[in-house]
Amino acid sequence: MSQFFLSIGPRVHKSPFFDATVAAGVTHFSIYNHMFMPTYYGDPQAEYRRLTEGVAMWDVAAQRQVEITGIDATDLVDVLSARDVTGCRVGQAKYMPMCDHDGRLINDPLVLRVDADRWWISISDGDMLLWCRAVAFERGLEVSVEEPDVSPMAVQGPKAEDVVAALLGDWVRQIRFFEYRPAEIDGIPLWVGRAGWSKQGGFELYLLDHTRGTDLWELVASAGAPFGIGPGAPNYVERVEGALLSYRADTEWDTDPFEARLDRWLDIDRDTDFIGKAALQRKRAAGPRRRLTGLFVEGEPLAPNSHPWPIVIDGDQVGRVRAVAHSPRLRRNIALAMLRTGITTDTALEVETEFGDLRRAVVTDLPFIS
Amino acid sequence: MSQFFLSIGPRVHKSPFFDATVAAGVTHFSIYNHMFMPTYYGDPQAEYRRLTEGVAMWDVAAQRQVEITGIDATDLVDVLSARDVTGCRVGQAKYMPMCDHDGRLINDPLVLRVDADRWWISISDGDMLLWCRAVAFERGLEVSVEEPDVSPMAVQGPKAEDVVAALLGDWVRQIRFFEYRPAEIDGIPLWVGRAGWSKQGGFELYLLDHTRGTDLWELVASAGAPFGIGPGAPNYVERVEGALLSYRADTEWDTDPFEARLDRWLDIDRDTDFIGKAALQRKRAAGPRRRLTGLFVEGEPLAPNSHPWPIVIDGDQVGRVRAVAHSPRLRRNIALAMLRTGITTDTALEVETEFGDLRRAVVTDLPFIS
Numbered sequence: 134m135s136q137f138f139l140s141i142g143p144r145v146h147k148s149p150f151f152d153a154t155v156a157a158g159v160t161h162f163s164i165y166n167h168m169f170m171p172t173y174y175g176d177p178q179a180e181y182r183r184l185t186e187g188v189a190m191w192d193v194a195a196q197r198q199v200e201i202t203g204i205d206a207t208d209l210v211d212v213l214s215a216r217d218v219t220g221c222r223v224g225q226a227k228y229m230p231m232c233d234h235d236g237r238l239i240n241d242p243l244v245l246r247v248d249a250d251r252w253w254i255s256i257s258d259g260d261m262l263l264w265c266r267a268v269a270f271e272r273g274l275e276v277s278v279e280e281p282d283v284s285p286m287a288v289q290g291p292k293a294e295d296v297v298a299a300l301l302g303d304w305v306r307q308i309r310f311f312e313y314r315p316a317e318i319d320g321i322p323l324w325v326g327r328a329g330w331s332k333q334g335g336f337e338l339y340l341l342d343h344t345r346g347t348d349l350w351e352l353v354a355s356a357g358a359p360f361g362i363g364p365g366a367p368n369y370v371e372r373v374e375g376a377l378l379s380y381r382a383d384t385e386w387d388t389d390p391f392e393a394r395l396d397r398w399l400d401i402d403r404d405t406d407f408i409g410k411a412a413l414q415r416k417r418a419a420g421p422r423r424r425l426t427g428l429f430v431e432g433e434p435l436a437p438n439s440h441p442w443p444i445v446i447d448g449d450q451v452g453r454v455r456a457v458a459h460s461p462r463l464r465r466n467i468a469l470a471m472l473r474t475g476i477t478t479d480t481a482l483e484v485e486t487e488f489g490d491l492r493r494a495v496v497t498d499l500p501f502i503s
Numbered sequence: 504m505s506q507f508f509l510s511i512g513p514r515v516h517k518s519p520f521f522d523a524t525v526a527a528g529v530t531h532f533s534i535y536n537h538m539f540m541p542t543y544y545g546d547p548q549a550e551y552r553r554l555t556e557g558v559a560m561w562d563v564a565a566q567r568q569v570e571i572t573g574i575d576a577t578d579l580v581d582v583l584s585a586r587d588v589t590g591c592r593v594g595q596a597k598y599m600p601m602c603d604h605d606g607r608l609i610n611d612p613l614v615l616r617v618d619a620d621r622w623w624i625s626i627s628d629g630d631m632l633l634w635c636r637a638v639a640f641e642r643g644l645e646v647s648v649e650e651p652d653v654s655p656m657a658v659q660g661p662k663a664e665d666v667v668a669a670l671l672g673d674w675v676r677q678i679r680f681f682e683y684r685p686a687e688i689d690g691i692p693l694w695v696g697r698a699g700w701s702k703q704g705g706f707e708l709y710l711l712d713h714t715r716g717t718d719l720w721e722l723v724a725s726a727g728a729p730f731g732i733g734p735g736a737p738n739y740v741e742r743v744e745g746a747l748l749s750y751r752a753d754t755e756w757d758t759d760p761f762e763a764r765l766d767r768w769l770d771i772d773r774d775t776d777f778i779g780k781a782a783l784q785r786k787r788a789a790g791p792r793r794r795l796t797g798l799f800v801e802g803e804p805l806a807p808n809s810h811p812w813p814i815v816i817d818g819d820q821v822g823r824v825r826a827v828a829h830s831p832r833l834r835r836n837i838a839l840a841m842l843r844t845g846i847t848t849d850t851a852l853e854v855e856t857e858f859g860d861l862r863r864a865v866v867t868d869l870p871f872i873s
Contacts, residue, residue: 138531139509140542141809142739143825144628144752145533161508163515164534167628167751172510234640239633258514258537260630263609267637270604270778280756369512381537382514386650408640439511455513 145169148194149284149346157350157364165195165258172366180365181461184333188292189365190353193330194284194340199242199254199262201269203276206250209269212407213254214244215390217400221246226311226326228398229254230390231261236412238390239264241380243328245313253283257380268408283324284340287367288353292360293335300356301325305336313339318352321345330367332375332502369437373458373467376427376500383425383455383469389413391421392471394499423452424474427499430466430484430492434459443485444470444494451476454484460501467501468494515539518564519654519716527720527734535565535628542736550735551831554703558662559735560723563700564654564710569612569624569632571639573646576620579639582777583624584614585760587770591616596681596696598768599624600760601631606782608760609634611750613698615683623653627750638778652713653694657737658723659705662730667706670726671695675706683709688722691715700737702745702872739807743828743837746797746870753795753825753839759783761791762841764869793822794844797869800836800854800862804829813855814840814864821846824854830871837871838864 139162146168148154154171161173171192174180183189201209211219215230226245233239242256254261266278288296297305301316305325308314313326322341329335340349354362372379376394384393390413401413428444441453452472460467468484476482482494509532516538518524524541531543541562544550553559571579581589585600596615603609612626624631636648658666667675671686675695678684683696692711699705710719724732742749746764754763760783771783798814811823822842830837838854846852852864 135525137509137511137529138543139507140531140533141507142533142752143808143811144749147810155505159507161510163510163512173508233633233636260633263603263630263634264637266603267634268641271638271641379514382512438513440517441513 139169141169148192149340149343150192150194150286150350151346153347153350154192154364159364166197166256168195168197170195170366171364174364174366178461179363181368181370183361183363184290184331184365184368184371185462186291188288188290188296188335188357188360188362190350190357190362191287191289191364191366193287193337193367194346196255196285198281198283199256199265200251200279200281201254201265201276202251203274204250205274205276206252209265209274209276210244210252210254211405213265213268214407215401215409215413216398217403217405218244223248224313226313226328230395230398232390232409232413234408234412236389236409236416237387238380238384238393238395241378241395243311245324245326253281255285259380282341282343284343284346286338286340286349286353287329287335288338288357288362289329289331289335289365290333293333296353296357296360296362297325297336297338299359300353319348321349323349330377331371332377332500333371369456370458370460373456373469374460374462374500374502376469378425379456383471385471388471389416389421391416392424394425421474423471425455425499426452426470426472426476427497427501428454428468428470428482428484428494429497430457430468430494432466432492435466435486435492438487440487442487444472445483445485446480451482462502469499472496509539511539518562519710519713520562520564520656520720521716523717523720524562524734529734536567536626538565538567540565540736541734544734544736548831549733551738551740553731553733554660554701554735554738554741555832556661558658558660558666558705558727558730558732560720560727560732561657561659561734561736563657563707563737564716566625566655568651568653569626569635570649570651571622571624571635571646573620573644575644575646576622579635579644579646580614580622580624581775583635583638584777585771585779585783586768587773587775588614593618594683596683596698600765600768602760602779602783604778604782606759606779606786607757608750608754608763608765611748611765613681615694615696623651625655629750652711654710654713654716656708656710656719656723657699657705658708658727658732659699659701659735660703663703663705666723666727666730666732667695667708669729670723678706689718691719693719700747701741702747702870703741739826740828740830743826743839744830744832744870744872746839748795749826753841755841758841759786759791761786762794764795791844793841795825795869796822796840796842796846797867797871798824798838798840798852798854798864799867800827800838800864802836802862805836805856805862808857810857812857814842815853815855816850821852832872839869842866
C-alpha cells in the first residue's frame, strides 16, 4: 500500500492529547468518532514490544462517551443493551453489545455505571449519541443523553500497574478488572479503571477536563519513565493475536453478535424487551451461517491488509479475511476471517491477497494467544 | 501544521473509485462516513483553478445514501426533515436540514425522490442510517431503511456540462438544478443530476454498481480530456468563498439551523409534527445568540486552520473562526466564524491564529463570492 497524507482540518476534532502526541512523534493517524486518533509513532516493532514486554501510553480519547443521566437512565441502558448490565455496581463496567431492531451489531462499547442514575457508554466508532438520543426521545424517557467532557488515555502492558501506582498511589493495585474509581492528580480530575483494548493488562485514565490533556500526558510519561514507558496506540498485531473484536474492521455491515462470537455477552432471554430481542432469538434458533474465525495463512510474513480479502474453496468465495497480521510471537501469519460455518481444520482454503498472490490457509481456534 | 500519514486498514471502507484516484495521483485523504475520501492531488492551486475555470472530477462516494422505501417512506422523510420536502417530484432533490428533538442540526443532506415511495438521503458526515432506523422502528413504520449501492462522483466547474454531455449525450443539458435522471453508459447503471458541492455548477453521477468504479472514472476522464478535466475534491477555498455550509467544520456540537444560516430551508410552521418542531419554534422566538458570519482577516495570506480559532474583543471571546482561507480571487483572507450576534462591520475583532499571532478582522456579508 502506498502512503498517503491525512488532511487536518476543523471538521475533525483534535484530542486533548493531540499536541502531546505530536511532541511524542506520532507519524500516523486514523479518524475515529470524528476525532484524530494516533495509530503509529514510526516504529511498529518497538511499539509492539513495549506493549507486550513493558508499558505503553495511548491517546484513545476517540473512545467517546455517551452519558445517560436521569430517573429513566438505567431503563434506557437496559433497552439499548443485548446484555443485562443493570446489575453493575457504581464504579463497575461491562462489555455491552448493542444491536439494532434487526439484531445487527451496531456497536460494542464498555458501559460504566458512574452513579445510580448515571452511565457512560464508551463507544467504538459510530454515532451512538444519535442512536441513544433517538430511542430516548421517541420513547419519551426522562433522561438526558449527552457527550460529557471525558477523554480516555490508556496505559497498557505488563508494567502498566507499576506506572499507574507510581502516578496515583499503590491503592490502584486493588482495583479489579473493569472497575473504575474517581481520582485526582495535580488538580486534574480523573476516573481510573483497570481496562483497555489489549490482552496485556493495564489501566484507562478518563481525563475529565479537556484543557489538561498535555499536563496528564506529561505526568504519565514522567511516572512511567523509570519503567521505560513510550507512546503507542491500539495495536493491530497484538489485538489480532488476542482476537479482540474491532467493530467495523472485523464485521460486515450486517454482522450479528453470534457471527462476531459475542454469545457469552448476550442475555437475550431476559424479561426486558430490549432492542433486537426478537431478531436475536430468531437468529439464535437458525444458527449463524458465518462466524468470525481464526486462520493461519501460509508463506512469507504478510503486511496488514488494507481491505478485506476473499477466501475461496475451489474458486467459490466462502468468506473474507477481515484482518491479517504477522505475529512476532507465533512467527506465523494469522487472520481473523468472517467465514461460512462448517469449515473444518482439514479444509484447504485459499486467500486472495491484495498483493496479487494466492495463499493457502487453514482454520484454527481463537484466540491465537490467550 | 506538520504532515502526518493516514493509516489504511479494513475498518474504513475504500470507495469504488479508490484505485482510480490512487492512479490519478491522490496525495491526501480524510475519512468521511467511515470511508476514505480524497482531499488533494498534490497541487491545491491547480485544483482550485480547474474547478473555477475548467472542470474537475471528484470521488465523493463518501456522500453515502440512506434509502427509505415503503408505504410510509414519505411520512418518515417528512418527520425527519425540518423542511417540507414532500412535494418533490420523482427525480427532484431538495436540501434538507435534519434536527434532533432539541432542534440541534444533526445533518444537512440532499434528499432525492427516486420513486413515489422511495427516497435517497445523501448525507454529510454522520451515521444517519442509525438515526433514521431508530426513528422508523421506534414508530413502527412500514418502511425499509438501508444503505443502497450508490456512490456519487462529481463533475464540477464551468465546463462540467460539456463533459457530461460528451459522456452521456446532449439531453443532459436539459436537466435542471437539483434534478436527477436515470442513465447508463457501457452497461454501468447511473443516476445523473445537476448538483454538487461547489458554486461553479456541475453534475453528480450516482454510480449504482460499486464494481464499476474504475470503469466510470476512466470514461469520465476520457470524455473530459478535450476540456482539460483533472482530478480534484470538494474544495476548501472555493466553498469558503461561496459560504457553502460544511457540517461539523462550520458548526459547533449544538448548532441549530438558524445559527447555521439555514432559515430559508426551514418549514417549521407546517402541520407535520416533525422532529425538533417545538424546539425550533422556541429558538426562532428567542432569536439566535450566535450565527455563522463572514470575516475578512487582515495581513499576510493565511494557511487553512487545523482547528477553530478564538475571536476576541478586548480579550473577551465572542466566537470562533471555524474555517479560514486565502481567496485567490479576492486576494484576501476570508473566514467563516460562529460569532455572537449584534457585532457590526465597524467593530474591531481580533483572531488568535494557531501560528502564534493575533490578526485584526472585520465582519462582512456572506457569501464572499456569489
